[in-house]
Amino acid sequence: MELNNVKDVLVVGAGPAGLALACDLRRRGVEVLVAEKADALFPGSRGKGMQPRTLEVLDDLGVARDVLTHGGRIPVPMMWRDGERLGERPMFEPVEPTEAEPYNLAWAIPQWRTQEILHARLLRLGGSVAFGEELTGLTQDGTSVEAEFASGRRLSARYAVAADGGRSTVRRLLGVAMRGEDVAPTPMVVADVRIPGLDRDNWHTFAGEDGDGDGTFLALCPLPGTADFQLAAGLPPGSAPDLTPDGIRGLIAARTHLAASDVAEVAWSSDFRPRAALADRFRAGRVFLAGDAAHVHSPAGGQGLNTSVQDAYNLGWKLGQVLRAGAPDALLDTYEGERRPVAAQMLGLSTRIHRGQERRGEKTRQLGLTYRSGPLASGAAGALAAGDRAPDGPMPDGTTIFDALRGPHFTLLRMATDAPLPDGLPPAVRVREQPTAYAPYGKGLFLVRPDGYIGWAGEDAGGLRSWLESVGLA
Numbered sequence: 001m002e003l004n005n006v007k008d009v010l011v012v013g014a015g016p017a018g019l020a021l022a023c024d025l026r027r028r029g030v031e032v033l034v035a036e037k038a039d040a041l042f043p044g045s046r047g048k049g050m051q052p053r054t055l056e057v058l059d060d061l062g063v064a065r066d067v068l069t070h071g072g073r074i075p076v077p078m079m080w081r082d083g084e085r086l087g088e089r090p091m092f093e094p095v096e097p098t099e100a101e102p103y104n105l106a107w108a109i110p111q112w113r114t115q116e117i118l119h120a121r122l123l124r125l126g127g128s129v130a131f132g133e134e135l136t137g138l139t140q141d142g143t144s145v146e147a148e149f150a151s152g153r154r155l156s157a158r159y160a161v162a163a164d165g166g167r168s169t170v171r172r173l174l175g176v177a178m179r180g181e182d183v184a185p186t187p188m189v190v191a192d193v194r195i196p197g198l199d200r201d202n203w204h205t206f207a208g209e210d211g212d213g214d215g216t217f218l219a220l221c222p223l224p225g226t227a228d229f230q231l232a233a234g235l236p237p238g239s240a241p242d243l244t245p246d247g248i249r250g251l252i253a254a255r256t257h258l259a260a261s262d263v264a265e266v267a268w269s270s271d272f273r274p275r276a277a278l279a280d281r282f283r284a285g286r287v288f289l290a291g292d293a294a295h296v297h298s299p300a301g302g303q304g305l306n307t308s309v310q311d312a313y314n315l316g317w318k319l320g321q322v323l324r325a326g327a328p329d330a331l332l333d334t335y336e337g338e339r340r341p342v343a344a345q346m347l348g349l350s351t352r353i354h355r356g357q358e359r360r361g362e363k364t365r366q367l368g369l370t371y372r373s374g375p376l377a378s379g380a381a382g383a384l385a386a387g388d389r390a391p392d393g394p395m396p397d398g399t400t401i402f403d404a405l406r407g408p409h410f411t412l413l414r415m416a417t418d419a420p421l422p423d424g425l426p427p428a429v430r431v432r433e434q435p436t437a438y439a440p441y442g443k444g445l446f447l448v449r450p451d452g453y454i455g456w457a458g459e460d461a462g463g464l465r466s467w468l469e470s471v472g473l474a
């Protein structure tokens, strides 16, 4: 794919954040180009834990079925010492699906597969990625952004999104600072390895004394849908990782009962230092930071990829409303207002999990995230306040609330009330009624945003019209 001027949005980076954003923009009819410096999609399993809230997002983007088919349950950790199994140590309490939370299990799927699925979806939506295009320069004025690439090509767009990862070039070019701390002094190695003789029933952990944060910790997690395991290992502070296949084999042989020759293949390897850091701003003029470009974190608790995809999901509909529906530019400020506090919470959570100070559970599943105190929330009714996630549930015709929400539109849910609706609601707002009381909502009117959060709620329609105006639905 050649780089050409895009009328609307340039997305820099084809990681999970950039691909999810491009899918969301395409289905809103927004012209988008993804520029990726690598020649192909990222090949490693890195962010393999998909949280329930992200599965809901991917359901709306039309790829949840693929993710479920190619993934599997997160295996239960098996503790090993001196070649003996010490027993299983579940990471979290099992939870059953409910009507309100149909996807409530975290799911394991290698990051490369998630990216492949999102990329295929983007192509089906008519979008594309320009591979081998490294952004090296960026300037902006009041109406557009100009980007320059290592290839010498240049292009302009109305907005740009930095989805170019933790070492974001765009963030540096914008002069936006990233502040934070090392989560642990131990460097970590991560690799995809094939070990035919090791069973795939458990996440095998050959632990040091302090779990994930320990410099002698090593874990091998079977990756569903593949014959590989993801290796994650801590190294003693100050040591330099040997990322060659022989180095990875040697590490496994030194920390486990397995021999180096048991490792048939090392498909990918990398190292990193767990850090928790947050960008000072998520918006600089016409440029937005999303995903790891805006927040980096420990992999413990599996929050990074999930938070990155959800950044994209929050930004997508807002860009769509401004570009296609004439919403005020101020709507785009609410991206930082809503997502920066969420990222800050997530950083604290993954750091505490990394340090063994908190367990995985309700919070890591991300279903309870709320924008209640954010800049777009208005009103409350029944059991919910504006800003809360809209729960799923049954509808009278045998479909579900999620069926009604799926797609780029807004939905006005009239739950167990005959409160009158304003005349002349815009066509982008679909009205659905549930005459029977349903406890997760209670009684009231609930305007659900395209990203599945309640924007406005009330016992009657007072205030609804002005909320709609604020998002370009006059």
Ligand SMILES: Cc1cc2nc3c(=O)[nH]c(=O)nc-3n(C[C@H](O)[C@H](O)[C@H](O)COP(=O)(O)OP(=O)(O)OC[C@H]3O[C@@H](n4cnc5c(N)ncnc54)[C@H](O)[C@@H]3O)c2cc1C
Binding pocket: 012, 013, 014, 015, 016, 017, 018, 035, 036, 037, 038, 042, 046, 047, 048, 049, 050, 111, 133, 134, 135, 136, 163, 164, 165, 166, 168, 169, 170, 190, 232, 272, 290, 291, 292, 293, 299, 301, 302, 303, 304, 305, 306, 307, 308
């Ligand atoms: C060991 C490990 C385990 C993890 N486990 C989990 C987990 O279980 N769950 C979870 O949620 N998260 C996990 N994460 C975190 C997750 O991998 C990241 O949060 C996620 O990849 C962020 O996605 P992104 O799209 O923001 O950035 P990235 O995936 O980093 O993608 C950025 C893209 O931008 C491209 N790029 C960079 N610079 C430029 C440029 N100048 N021009 C053009 N393109 C550019 C890069 O090549 C890359 O393709 C883990 C991370 C690690 C290291």
